[in-house]
Amino acid sequence: MLLRALCVLLCCLAGFAQAEPASSSPHKAYLTLIIDDLGQNLPRDRRVLALPGPVTAAIMPDTPHATEFAREAHRAGKIVILHMPMDPATGPYAWHPELPIEELQKRLNAAFEKVPFTAGINNHMGSRMTAQPAAMAWLMGELQRRHKFFVDSRTSAQTVAAQQAQKIDLASVSRDVFLDDERTEAAIATQLQTAIALAHKQGSAVMIGHPYPQTLAVLERELPRLKAQGIDWIDIRQMISVRSNRAMAGHGKDGVYR
Template sequence: MHKRKKSSSKKQSKTLVYIAWILTFIAVALSSVVAGYYFGYDDAKKETVKKEQIKEEKRSSVLKKLEDSGAKKEDLDVNNRLKEVLKKESKTIAEDKEAKEEKEVKAKDENQTKIEKEKAREKEAVKEYEDASHEVEGAVLPAPPKREIVKISTKAKLAIIIDDVSVKSHVSAVENLKLPITMSFLPPSELRPNSHVLASKEKFYMVHLPMEAKNFKREEPFTLRVEDSQEKISQRIIEIKKLFPRVKYINNHAGSKFTSDEGAVGRLIHVLNEQNISFIDSRTIGESKVPSVMKSYKKQYVGRDVFLDHQIDKDYIKSQIKKAIEVAKLHGSAIAIGHPHANTILAIDESKHLFKDVELVLVDKLY
């Protein structure tokens, strides 16, 4: 009985050992499975992450390439556009330069043409009055106004008026003499459009006003005529005043018919008095009515004593200069009238030594 119990216990003990081994094996197996699962999952996760990283890197690389490609394309576009702009600017600059050069050439040509026209016009203006025949009526010079012989203690005064001044060469010729000589400017016309501008640059000047002559046919524009009304003469003098705002003295250009008509002279002197302008009679005709009209207005008559260049000969002009000096000495003063001809200017220049015997003055210093 005891032996059976011992054998049975031993048998049960072996069974328990087997069960324990089986359980241990199962536990190890389960542990391996669990461990394998966890380790495999971690590796798989790492592998997945790694693949995602690689994929992301590839995607980033592609994007970067695309961006680089786009940037390069954009840079290329910008460069191309910049080249186009620079090309257009260069073309514009070249065109502007060409246009500017063309404009300068055109302006130069126009200026040259203008200068040539002015020279031609000036030459024509100078040629128009190559002698003084238009200033006197007939071959014989009108006698100077009657004057008293006076004795003076100081030097006699002589005023030389140069008529027909109208272009720059006239002004230059007179100014180069370096003498106090009065320039009497013709009003502007087609041939001498700037005579009033030239006068404006002088400290003192006169106006040589065109008036109707008996035989002289080459009249200036707006020549005063005998039949002109008071209103028309007044309007003309107002125009002259606008052109020559500082004018204080006027003498007649031609005018043999006008100055020999008392009514016409009276209408003129009336207007000149209103404008505070003095009239100097060029005395182009012996029958001038200016003296009697001036007397009626109780004003002093002032007229030309000597014509210097009725004959355009240098020696003759010199003799007339001497005559003017003698008249000045005899009467205390004298007015000589000449023109801007080469021989007249030369004769005056060569007679400078003679002027020591008189005081050469502008007409506003004469009386």
């Protein structure tokens, strides 16, 4: 009887030991990177194309090299998005709350013409504009019609852009971490580690940076080390698929945008 009980116990322990690695295996941690404000300086912007992975190129329409750089980025295999100016941004393409829908559409059409090969858009500035439910609802419907996705840069806590995208199930994601609000290599490296930690915590993180010399220096040094830190660097389309249009904890509750 004692021998039989001992055998049963040993079998149970063996089964537990076999099952343990599967249950304790680490979950996936995904990171995606968008670089904003491109199209102003070709030598500088080409450093972005040379980054070792699927960086998304967000190109401003009112820059001298917008069209040329969009073509270069497309040839380099990068995903191109329109970095759409929104109030308080100014200029011929910028959206402002007082503009009628007809003028918003005219400016959006012109911006898309200036930046070819776009797969989607994100907002440049836009703290006032992205808080306008009617305009954001119209924009999401227009992007749905054009088969393009939306990235909410979340330049304001009052944004309703991602919320309006979610309502019509438009493919979209929201930014989690700005890399370079403070333009020092030390601060940017810290923000990158913040994004990595967040990706491990919630499964994914969306980073936005700019083509500042300090940002590019940190990215050139640190991005090749992501795999060793347990991070899968994926492109923006893959991130949209991973998140399945659900809001992260910092953006809403139970997957629904606030």
